[in-house]
Structure formats: structure tokens, C-alpha cells
Amino acid sequence: MSFEDNRFPVPVREELAAALRRSWADIGRPGTWWTGPERVAIAALARADRVQRNDPPWRRDRSQPPLAPLPAQAVEAARKIGADPTHLDRDWAEATIAELGNAHYVELASVVVTTVAADAFCEAMGIGYEPLPEPLPGEPTRERPKGLGDIGAWVPVQVVDWNRANVARALSLAPEGVRTFFRMVVAMYSGTATDFEKMVWDHRPLSRPQVELLAARVSALNQCFY
Amino acid sequence: MLLRASSEAVGARVDLSAAVEDAADGGVEHGAILTAFAEAVVRATDELDDARARALETLGPAKFVEAAATVGIFNGLVRVADSTGIPSDPTTLERTADVRSDLGFNAWSGARASGVAEAPA
Numbered sequence: 001m002s003f004e005d006n007r008f009p010v011p012v013r014e015e016l017a018a019a020l021r022r023s024w025a026d027i028g029r030p031g032t033w034w035t036g037p038e039r040v041a042i043a044a045l046a047r048a049d050r051v052q053r054n055d056p057p058w059r060r061d062r063s064q065p066p067l068a069p070l071p072a073q074a075v076e077a078a079r080k081i082g083a084d085p086t087h088l089d090r091d092w093a094e095a096t097i098a099e100l101g102n103a104h105y106v107e108l109a110s111v112v113v114t115t116v117a118a119d120a121f122c123e124a125m126g127i128g129y130e131p132l133p134e135p136l137p138g139e140p141t142r143e144r145p146k147g148l149g150d151i152g153a154w155v156p157v158q159v160v161d162w163n164r165a166n167v168a169r170a171l172s173l174a175p176e177g178v179r180t181f182f183r184m185v186v187a188m189y190s191g192t193a194t195d196f197e198k199m200v201w202d203h204r205p206l207s208r209p210q211v212e213l214l215a216a217r218v219s220a221l222n223q224c225f226y
Numbered sequence: 227m228l229l230r231a232s233s234e235a236v237g238a239r240v241d242l243s244a245a246v247e248d249a250a251d252g253g254v255e256h257g258a259i260l261t262a263f264a265e266a267v268v269r270a271t272d273e274l275d276d277a278r279a280r281a282l283e284t285l286g287p288a289k290f291v292e293a294a295a296t297v298g299i300f301n302g303l304v305r306v307a308d309s310t311g312i313p314s315d316p317t318t319l320e321r322t323a324d325v326r327s328d329l330g331f332n333a334w335s336g337a338r339a340s341g342v343a344e345a346p347a
Contacts, residue, residue: 008291010282010287010290010291011287011288011291012291013288013291016291016295053270054269054270081305081309082305085304085305085308085309086308086334086335088308088309088335089335089338090311090338090339093309093310093311106310109305109306109309109310112305112309113302113303113305113306113309114302116301116302116305117298117299117301117302117303118298119298120267120268120297120298120301120302121294121295121297121298121299122298123267123270123274123298124263124267124278124293124294124295124297124298125278125291125294126275126278151312151313152311152313152339152341153310153311153312153313153339154310154311154339155310155311157310157312165315166312166313166314166315167303167306167307167312169312170306170307170310170312171306171310181302181306184299184302185299185302185303187295188295188296188298188299189295189296189299189300189303199228199231199232199234199235199236200232200235200236201232204292205288205289205291205292206285206289206292206293206296207232207236207254207255208228208232208235209229209232209233209236209238209240209254209255210254210255210256210257210260210289210293211232211292211296212227212228212229212232212233213229213240213244213245213252213254213257213260213261214260214261214263214264214293214296214297214300215228215229215296215300216227216229216242216244216245217244217245217260217261217264217265218264218268218296218297218300218301218304219245219300219303219304220245220246220329220331221264221265221268221269222268222301222304222305222308223334223335223336224303224304224307224308224334224336225307225314225331225332225334225335225336225337225339225340226304226307226308226312226314226336226339226340
């Protein structure tokens, strides 16, 4: 099992460790549009380029072939979203989506962001990366969610009965990606919706200003406007 | 910006420039330790081991884990926003209108998705 207790140098609350374990295992499962082996290959590409993020893309070692056959645009997208988030723009995304399809693109992004969050946590904790999950057999569901629309993002998102933050619906085209990643968000940041609404937190050891200072600094370092 | 709102909720005045300056404390308890830790992780610098050790020693294990978790998940969240071009929420844009330009946020490429982009300085 991944993210076992004995991996950590200090105690980690079980809710957090359990979320990491479940979401990490999800990467290896068939998704909506990509197979388990393809999803693990996407995670591996994102990790491999992100490890080399201080080098420009043209100097990175990319000699390892993908763990599973992927379209060239998927290979590039996994690397770019993983390692170069400040270089993402609408023109690039539209060209990539034109080749992959928007649902494939969003699911790929969901795998990358899950991988990056787990890897960055390991870096922060001072432990090695979790080994990539074993890919599971099976076919993607290929079920496109209903109730999506255009709110000005590069991809369609949920528009029916929505009253939460936009970022929480950014991955709407990949429902399993939403579940996988936002399980981690709840455990690693927000807590429940009720917790999140409060400006004074008592569900985390850090105060909310301390958490939000970290959040703001990480966002700024990544030049994330959102 | 939730940093300002959560600080005001406890009667504190935060210096938002801590979001864009190195190792700034912003008026938040142990702020400089936290921001230095975040910077070392995101930038993968040689200072990471020292920054981590300072964070663990100063904060203690439970708070250190929360800091690591926050840094981890926000490295994912920024990529959710920036890989999908999701626009900022109207209430956030309204609440940050007075500081975005001064802090340089409007010059970032993601500002275009929210319709408030400025040319980089």
C-alpha cells in the first residue's frame, strides 16, 4: 500500500495519509478517457520533467520513452503542465485540445495535478517520491458528464446548480479526476465546506492566516493569477 | 484574498507583499519560516533541507505536516487553474482589485482568463 505511516519522518494524521493513499491508487485505475497504463505513463512524464524544472525544457533529459504509448500532444502536455505551469496559455491549450479532445485533455491535467501535489508534499516532508502505482486493467468509461457549459475557461465546466469556487469545477470534464484530486484538497487544505467558509480555523494545527500565507506564496511563485 | 480576510478575522493586519517577496513574514506568526519553506520547495533550491529543518523545529511536527500539505496541494491547485484557464471568481476579483496591480498579479498570463490582464512591467 502506498503512503504508509512508516514513510513519514513525523506523524501524519490518518485522514491525510488515507486521502493520499486513495488518490495515488486512483492514478493507476482506468479513467474516463485514458487507461490505467496511460494514466501512469502521464504521471511518470509529469514527474520526470518536474524533477528537472530548474532546467529549461530543451536541456532536460527526456531519453526515457513513455511507459505506455501516448499521442505526442499528450506527452508534451503532461510535461508542460507538470513542470512549466507559468508557460501555459490559451493558444497552446487550444492547439493541444484540438488534437486530444477536451475531455482527454482535462483528464490528463487531473492526473498531472494529483501527481504534482503528492510529489511536492513528499519534497516538503523530505521523503522520496511514492513509487508510481501499478496500472490496473480495464477500459475507460467514456461517459461525458452532462450539465457543462462555457464560463470563459479553455474547457467546458459544470454550470448547473453551481455555487462554489470556479477552480473546483475546472476539471468537470473528468469526474473521477475531480474526486481524486479534491479528496486531497479537502485533506490537505480546505477541510469540509463548512470549515472552508470560516475565516478562523480550528480544524487544522496551523492558523488560517498561516495556511493562506503559504497558499499565496506558492501561488505567486507559480505566477498563478487565480 | 483569503490571506487578508482571515487575518482581519483575528484582528491582525497582514502585509500582502509577503506573497511576492522572498522570506517575508507579512505580519503572520512564523511567516518568514513558512514562506522560506514554500520557496525552497517550489524552487527546489539547495536551501530546502535547512528550510525544512527550521520549519519542523519552529512549528513542531503537527504544524510542520500541515505546512507541507499546504505547499503540496497548492502546487496542484495552481496547475488546475492554469491548465484550464478557469477565470477567477467575481468576488475574488472584487476583493483584490486594490492590490492586484501593485503586487504584479495583473501581469501574469493567467490574468487574461479573468479579463484583467496588464502588460508585464
